[in-house]
Amino acid sequence: MRIDTSGITPEEETAFLTLKARAVNNGWRRPILSDPGAAAAVDQIDYNFDALGVISPVVCQSSLRAKLLDDRVRSFVTEHPNAVVVDLGAGLDDGYRRVRPPATVDWYSVDLPGMAALRDDVMPPGPSEHTIGVSVTDPAWIAGIPSDRPAMVIADGLFAFLTKEQIIAAMRAITDHFPSGQLAFNDYGRMAIGVWISKLFPQKMFKKVNQLRGFEGYNDPRTPERWNPRLRLAEEFSLVDAPEVELFPTWVRISSRMARYSESMRRSARILRFSF
Known part of the structure; x- marks a missing residue:
């Protein structure tokens, strides 16, 4: 019997889009x-994933930015083997098992x-893995996390759904709580990417994502x-510069190569990493 999702809110449901994208990519040659965890999760959940209409650019971008964040987490925990890793807006991302800290x-x-x-039902926590069920807009979200160790904090897709004030508060909570560390997240620049995607590909989920964007x-x-x-920019990395672009389907690969020559397009899919 599949796991029921009838109680999932519209905000929470957006996590299914990137989950399905990573599951599709996992099946590519x-x-x-x-990401076998994504494929296994899709098989376990009672949800109409086909109705999401996940398109190739979303498959590519979702999978690549997860890989880029994995790489940065892996580097950090190699340097700081006593670290705390915090995944904000984790959804059903199986980074813990991919990184193997x-x-x-x-x-x-x-x-x-x-x-x-x-x-917790779909991906039961492994050793030293913990789930916190609270909104990052609640100041209490960080209270139960150790504050005496270096921290690697990641946020894949979350900040687009928060307001500017909520993002600032979350960043302040991170730098106030931990003695040192890094914050890495995906960023879209100022380009209204959700607007033109929802117009070009008017599937239900893209419209929902666009409606929920807060910043x-x-x-x-x-x-x-x-x-x-306390934050200091350590890295700005555009996804179009990643060598994994060569694994994209032909038309997405060509358009990504062309995007390298446009500053606005380069900003529309990037990883930002800050030290503190």
């Missing part, structure tokens, strides 16, 4: 990201209560430094 690393997956409960974004990658003086 040459996947961008090996040392047993000395504690991994916290934070998401809304309904998604957190579903996550218009920014072009200058140093903007968070002005919000929070």
Whole structure:
């Protein structure tokens, strides 16, 4: 019997889009990201994933940015084997099993209560893996996480659904709580990517994602430094520069190569990493 999802909220449901994208990619002959956990989760959940209408660019971008964040987490825990990893808006991302951190690393997956409960059913926590079911807009979300160790905090897709004030508060909570660490997240610049995707591909989920977006974004990658003086930009990396672009389907690969020559397009899919 499949796991019921009738109690999942519209905000939580958006996690199914990237889950399905990673599951589709996992089945490719040459996947961008090996993610058997995503494929297994789709098989377990009672949900009409086919109705999402996941398209190739979303499959590519979702899988590649997860891989890029995995790589940065892996590097951090190699350097700091006693680290804490915090995945904000984790949804049903199986980064813990993909990264395979040392047993000395504690991994916290934070998401809304309904998604957190579903996550524990679909992906039972492994050793040193913890699930926190609370919104990051609640100041208490960080209280139960150790504050005496270096932290690697990631957010894949979350900040687009928060307001500017909520993002600033979350960043402030991170730098106030942990003695040192890094914050890495995907960013879309100021380009209204959700608007043109929902027009070109008017599937239900794309419209829902666009309706739930809470922040218009920014072009200058140093903007968070002005919000929070403890943050220092360590990296701005456009997805179109990743070697994995060569694994994209032909037309997506060609359009990604062309995007390298446009600053606005380069900003529309990037990873930003800050040290603190």
